[in-house]
Amino acid sequence: xxxxxxxxxxxxxxxxxxxxxxxxxxxxxxxxxxxxxxxxxxxxxxxxxxxxxxxxxxxxxxxxxxxxxxxxxxxxxxxxxxxxxxxxxxxxxxxxxxxxxxxxxxxxxxxxxxxxxxxxxxxxxxxxxxxxxxxxxxxxxxxxxxxxxxxxxxxxxxxxxxxxxxxxxxxxxxxxxxxxxxxxxxxxxxxxxxxxxxxxxxxxxxxxxxxxxxxxxxxxxxxxxxxxxxxxxxxxxxxxxxxxxxxxxxxxxxxxxxxxxxxxxxxxxxxxxxxxxxxxxxxxxxxxxxxxxxxxxxxxxxxxxx
Amino acid sequence: xxxxxxxxxxxxxxxxxxxxxxxxxxxxxxxxxxxxxxxxxxxxxxxxxxxxxxxxxxxxxxxxxxxxxxxxxxxxxxxxxxxxxxxxxxxxxxxxxxxxxxxxxxxxxxxxxxxxxxxxxxxxxxxxxxxxxxxxxxxxxxxxxxxxxxxxxxxxxxxxxxxxxxxxxxxxxxxxxxxxxxxxxxxxxxxxxxxxxxxxxxxxxxxxxxxxxxxxxxxxxxxxxxxxxxxxxxxxxxxxxxxxxxxxxxxxxxxxxxxxxxxxxxxxxxxxxxxxxxxxxxxxxxxxxxxxxxxxxxxxxxxxxx
Numbered sequence: 206x207x208x209x210x211x212x213x214x215x216x217x218x219x220x221x222x223x224x225x226x227x228x229x230x231x232x233x234x235x236x237x238x239x240x241x242x243x244x245x246x247x248x249x250x251x252x253x254x255x256x257x258x259x260x261x262x263x264x265x266x267x268x269x270x271x272x273x274x275x276x277x278x279x280x281x282x283x284x285x286x287x288x289x290x291x292x293x294x295x296x297x298x299x300x301x302x303x304x305x306x307x308x309x310x311x312x313x314x315x316x317x318x319x320x321x322x323x324x325x326x327x328x329x330x331x332x333x334x335x336x337x338x339x340x341x342x343x344x345x346x347x348x349x350x351x352x353x354x355x356x357x358x359x360x361x362x363x364x365x366x367x368x369x370x371x372x373x374x375x376x377x378x379x380x381x382x383x384x385x386x387x388x389x390x391x392x393x394x395x396x397x398x399x400x401x402x403x404x405x406x407x408x409x410x411x412x413x414x415x416x417x418x419x420x421x422x423x424x425x426x427x428x429x430x431x432x433x434x435x436x437x438x439x440x441x442x443x444x445x446x447x448x449x450x451x452x453x454x455x456x457x458x459x460x461x462x463x464x465x466x467x468x469x470x471x472x473x474x475x476x477x478x479x480x481x482x483x484x485x486x487x488x489x490x491x492x493x494x495x496x497x498x499x500x501x502x503x504x505x506x507x508x509x510x511x
Numbered sequence: 512x513x514x515x516x517x518x519x520x521x522x523x524x525x526x527x528x529x530x531x532x533x534x535x536x537x538x539x540x541x542x543x544x545x546x547x548x549x550x551x552x553x554x555x556x557x558x559x560x561x562x563x564x565x566x567x568x569x570x571x572x573x574x575x576x577x578x579x580x581x582x583x584x585x586x587x588x589x590x591x592x593x594x595x596x597x598x599x600x601x602x603x604x605x606x607x608x609x610x611x612x613x614x615x616x617x618x619x620x621x622x623x624x625x626x627x628x629x630x631x632x633x634x635x636x637x638x639x640x641x642x643x644x645x646x647x648x649x650x651x652x653x654x655x656x657x658x659x660x661x662x663x664x665x666x667x668x669x670x671x672x673x674x675x676x677x678x679x680x681x682x683x684x685x686x687x688x689x690x691x692x693x694x695x696x697x698x699x700x701x702x703x704x705x706x707x708x709x710x711x712x713x714x715x716x717x718x719x720x721x722x723x724x725x726x727x728x729x730x731x732x733x734x735x736x737x738x739x740x741x742x743x744x745x746x747x748x749x750x751x752x753x754x755x756x757x758x759x760x761x762x763x764x765x766x767x768x769x770x771x772x773x774x775x776x777x778x779x780x781x782x783x784x785x786x787x788x789x790x791x792x793x794x795x796x797x798x799x800x801x802x803x804x805x806x807x808x809x810x811x812x813x814x815x816x817x
Contacts, residue, residue, distance in 0.1 A: 247659050349717075351678060353553050356714050372657060374685070376678045379718045383708070401732050402689070408662050411655075412685045412730035419729025420680075424718035426707050 217477065217488070220501035225510035228499065232474065233453040234266035236443075238434075239281075240273055241459035241481020242504060246407035249288050250480050252505025257290060259508060266447055267296060270456070272433040272463055274301040274369030274397035274414065275324035277333070298443055300397035300414075300433035301326035304367045305334035306442055307395060307432045318362050320385050322378045322417055323369030323397065331367075339363065340381060345373030349380060359384040368421050368429065369397035370414040372405065379420055386425040394425065398433030400463060402482065410482060434458075435466035457504060459483055461495040474498050523783065523794070526807035531816035534780065534805065539759040540572035542749075542779065544740075545587075546579055547765035547787020548810060552713035555594050556786050558811025563596060565814060572753055573602060576762070578739040578769055580607040580675030580703035580720065581630035583639070604749055606703035606720075606739035607632035610673045611640035612748055613701060613738045623670030626691050628684050628723055629677045629703065637673075645669065646687060651679030655686060665690040674727050674735065675703035676720040678711065685726055692731040700731065704739030706769060708788065716788065740764075741772035763810060765789055767801040780804050 218224055237243060243253050257267060269281070269292065276284065278297045285292035304327055308319070313336065321327045321341040331338040339360060349357065363385040371378070386392050400413035418429055432438045440451070451472040458464020459481025468475040477497040479485060487493060488500060524530055543549060549559050563573060575587070575598065582590065584603045591598035610633055614625070619642065627633045627647040634644040645666060655663065669691040677684070692698050706719035724735055738744045746757070757778040764770020765787025774781040783803040785791055793799060794806060 246657070349678065351552070351711050351717075353713050355712060357712075357717075372655065372682045374680065374682055376680055376718070379680070379722055383718050383722075387708075399729070401730050402693075405657050406661060406663075407659050411657075411663075412682070412689050412726070416685055416689075416726045416730040420718070420722045420726040423705070423725025423728075424707050424722040 215496055217497045217500045220476070220499050220506055220510065222510040224499060225507060228455060228474065228476070229263065229507075229511060231453065232265065232455045233449045234268055234447055235260055236268045236270050236454055236456045236468070236473065237504070238458035238460070238464045239269055239271040240404045242457060242478055243269070244288065245404045245481070248407040250503055250505075252503065252508055254290055256505045256507050259511065266449070267292075268298065268443060268447070269296060270298045270434065270439060270443070270467070272300045272398035272400055272414070273403065274299060274304065274327050274433070276301065276326040277329035278302050279329065280326055295446065298439045299326065300369065300439075301330045303432040303439045304369070304395055304397050305330035305336065307430070307438060308336060308365060309334050313365060313393075316362070317364030318360055319365045319367055320360070320363045320382055321367050322374065322382050322421065323367065323371045323414070327367055327369055327397070340378060342373060344378050344381065345375065347375070347377040349377050357384065359388070361389055363389055363392060365393035365395055366421070367395045367397065368414065368418045370403065371417050372411075374417055374420070379424060382421050383424040386421070386427060394421065394427050394429045396429035396431045396433075398463065399431055400460070404481065434463040435470055437467065437471045440471045461488070461493065461497070465495050465497045469495070476501065478503050480504070521802055523803045523806045526782070526805050526812055526816065528816040530805060531813060534761060534782070535569065535813070535817060537759065538571065538761045538780065539755045540574055540753055540761075541566055542574045542576050542760055542762045542774070543810070544764035544766070544770045545575055545577040546710045548763060548784055549575070550594065551710045551787070554713040556809055556811075558809065558814055560596055562811045562813050565817065572755070573598070574604065574749060574753065575602060576604045576740065576745060576749070576773070578606045578704035578706055578720070579709065580605060580610065580633050580739070582607065582632040583635035584608050585635065586632055601752065604745045605632065606675065606745075607636045609738040609745045609748075610675070610701055610703050611636040611642065613736065613744060614642060614671060615640050619671060619699070622668070624666055624668050625671045625673055626666070626669045626688055627673050628680065628688050628727065629673065629675030629720070633673055633675055633703065646684060648679060650684050650687065651681065653681070653683040655683050663690065665694070667695055669695055669698060671699035671701055672727070673701045673703065674720065674724045676709065677723050678717075680723055680726070685730060688727050689730040692727070692733060700727065700733050700735045702735035702737045702739075704769065705737055706766070710787065740769040741776055743773065743777045746777045767794070767799065767803070771801050771803045775801070782807065784809050786810070
């Protein structure tokens, strides 16, 4: 305890040949975030492929846990393979999958529909889980008529609105989602995640799902259920597949408030990489309350150290 | 004080021939909200024209205070006149005008630019106040390229982002506003208002400025300065023109959290009309903490009572 009676905050360790070896030995599964860790936009980050090969060669399980809901698990597997990395669908836990699983475990009635503000990935996962999705990319080109006597119709059988990152956000979708949540009795409001920004392209960050969720949250005056990181909802599915104690898992991510917090909430070890949205200055700013166990510049530092 | 030690909440009085006469006699200026009070979309609410004529004939000052930033004061005067009501520009206090005045009283440098997410009204008011606006309706048809090596450029001389209701919201504007606030040092974030929904058409409510502000607030992780109701910022300008004690003013509106709160914050009497977003059930719900002095179904009830 310090003079103010607060528990001393643990200081994260910079990854080194010594602690990298210890981390490797004590970890059975590495959980990787994707954007800012594996790739930026459509570009692999240097050395990722070789690092994943090394970890697999040491018998480590690899799992990919992404808040980006624009793709389904199948589409993510295709993206990995197109970048030359062999990853199977069931090693991927995306927030699009989490949204569909959330509805499944909560017995969402199959006769009700789901309105989607977001990408094709959410619609695909909903379909695989046996639900009927509406909206998504198809509504990206729709416009509204703000004229007297024009009534905007919405489907009264929509029982949930799922909101994720949507680069084709428009007023049509905002009104559709708002009407469902405000007017359909008991309609759920589910957010894939709340990330403020993300690497939609290699060179820049762009507004993330948090932006679209913030819009709907403000127009409906309701807070969503969040299924992506840092919520540990996805961990339940992960543990169904990998019967590994979470203390033997290490979450590797570039974001403090999603990846690192998710790992900590679940009882995993945590490694922050500085190849994405978090800089060393942000990590070490006195206002930052989330401290990973370890930090390093990028995942391929494992190659140097081991 | 009640048993819990709280001051007893005043119960609003239903307007009647007796208290309508008292209210009229004690009021020198009536401040009207527009959407849901004067009109819905482009349709006048019954009896408004005759009621305003009656109040003017009794020597009352009439002022129109609207959170809707889509039009400038001039455009609002044209809308009133097209609906057969003679109102002059300087009787109108819109949040588009308030945004421009906020920048003026805060000595916003004229060499800096202002990025607008919202309607033509904000751009017009900025121009009248001597500022250079960017964005607005012109950016409504712009699209983004989410590709490798595509860099989204923004103007580094933007020193403020003004966000209001925007039916042409898109990812281009969201990224532009987000980049200015995140990357241009000291860039202001100004919200015309935070209304969740509003009567964009006569038949329905639609997402309001709060929706667009919520989006930018979430992507930038910043809170805006709000210039519209319930902020009393506009009252200063109103008092410069009308040297009337606010206790001799009555704010007439359809929203508790903007109109009635604005009136109360400024020390005006308040009259809620049920012709807009607030129902009697909402008013009388135990969770409602904002109680007007009076309430009635619509402004033309004055005609019946006086």
